Amino acid sequence: MFFQPFTQLQPTPVATSVAVEPVYNALLSLALLTADPTTGKVEPWITETAARLTPQQRHDNRLVFEGLGQALLPTVTDADFPTYLIALEAEAPATLRDRLWQHRALNMPKSMVDQQRFVQQMGAAYPLNRLDETLLAEVYALLQAPVMMHQRITTHLRTLWTEHLAAEWERASRNLQSMHYLLNKCTWPTTSAHDAIRAFLRRPLPDAISTQLDGVEQVVFVPSPHVHLHAERFGSPNTIWIFALANFWTLPLRTEPIQRTEVLSPLSALGRAGSGTDRVRRDVRKACASRRARQAAPNSMAVSK
Secondary structure (H helix, E strand, O other), X not given: OOOOOOOOOOOOOOEEEEOOOHHHHHHHHHHHHHXXXXXXXXXXXXXXHHHXXXXXXXXXXXXHHHHOHHHHOOOOOOOXXXXXXXXXXXXXXXXXXXXXXXXXXXXXXXXXXXXXXXXXXXXXXXXXXXXXXXXXXXXXXXXXXXXXXXXXXXXXXXXXXHHXXXXXXXXXXXXXXXXXXXXXXOOOOOOOHHHHHHHHXXXXXXXXXXXXXXXXOEEEEEEEXXXXXXXXXXXXXXXXXXXXXXXXXXXXXXXXXXXXXHHHHXXXXXXXXXXXXXXXXXXXXXXXXHHHHHHHHHHHHHHHO
16 A cells, blocks of 8 residues: 555546526525525526515515425426426425425434424524524424425415516527527536536636535536526535536636637638639628718717717
């Protein structure tokens, strides 16, 4: 065995993929409706839709996503959002409650945790993402009434989908699919999660992402209709999802440098075209001169007055 106490350990290699993730994408967009505006840059649809929510809808959105978020995680991630909603509505309330309790109460028996202890545990478990005690008390009460909790979650999600997100998703889905197709043509470094994400972003990783990379073996790049940059683990022990705005001007649609032949070949073809190319050049120059003359005419008239 080699003794190398000062040798830096090699980072864990990763696999990368690109996915539209309609369920995760929709859940993230809805969660952002009541998120702290300083958490990240979002598209106008988020702020405009948030302004249209009623006070009760804003409260329920915080309750559902901040307090009950783990209960929303899908078992199948490649379904569309309406299919996900149908499955969630069909799920047994007790199953939903038990899944949430397992995450929120640190696997302790329900009989051993009263409301005060529950609130204390949540504060200790999530020191960087603390919830107010009033909201946690409401979460605890719903854990004692799984049927009511199930109805509260599914009714709220279906209302927001029907009244706000369905039409927006229809508008954005074609662009998301196009970005998915183009990004799938790219290749990313597999040496580490850090290297893969840095190549994707083309800039250093923000702390909000770099602090989530422990144990990551799979990186999923997701074009988003609404969020400029966001990272989520969704409870996965080895996968991170990187959401980036589906924008043709900012996402890296090409990861390798442009080759010299790619630039010279079209120019050489123009040179070989001969007199026909000369005629095209003359027509272009004539059109440009005519356009400049038209643009100058109003200025000349203004001066003459």
